[in-house]
Amino acid sequence: MNTKITYLYRDASNYKNHGEEIIAGTITTEDLRPYLIENTWFDAAAFGLPELYFTPKNEDxxxxxxxxSCTPTPEPPTIKTTSTQILTTLKTTLNKKQIP
Structure with a gap:
C-alpha cells in the first residue's frame, strides 16, 4: 500500500496552490503532525515533495x-520519496525549524 499526500501552499495574500503526490509506503497524518510546525506547516523540499510556489516568486x-491529509492508496508512487525518508527527515530536521 502507498500513501497519497495532499498539501497546500498559501502565500501571504492567501492565494493557494493545491498539490497531491503518491509516495511508496504507508504514513498517516497522525504520524506527521507532531513533527510539523504548529502541527501543520512544513518545508516541501525537505520532504522531497514538489514546492507549490507561484511563479514568478514575489514578496508574498x-x-x-x-x-x-495522508490517505492510503493502491496507486503507484508519483515521486521517488518514500514514507521512511519523510519520517527520518522529520525526526532529524524539520521539527527544529521555526516560522519566522
Whole structure:
C-alpha cells in the first residue's frame, strides 16, 4: 500500500496552490503532525515533495506548505520519496525549524 499526500501552499495574500503526490509506503497524518510546525506547516523540499510556489516568486512568497491529509492508496508512487525518508527527515530536521 502507498500513501497519497495532499498539501497546500498559501502565500501571504492567501492565494493557494493545491498539490497531491503518491509516495511508496504507508504514513498517516497522525504520524506527521507532531513533527510539523504548529502541527501543520512544513518545508516541501525537505520532504522531497514538489514546492507549490507561484511563479514568478514575489514578496508574498514564503517557505511553508500546509499538510492537508495522508490517505492510503493502491496507486503507484508519483515521486521517488518514500514514507521512511519523510519520517527520518522529520525526526532529524524539520521539527527544529521555526516560522519566522
Amino acid at each position: 512568497d514564503h517557505l511553508w506548505h500546509e499538510l492537508i
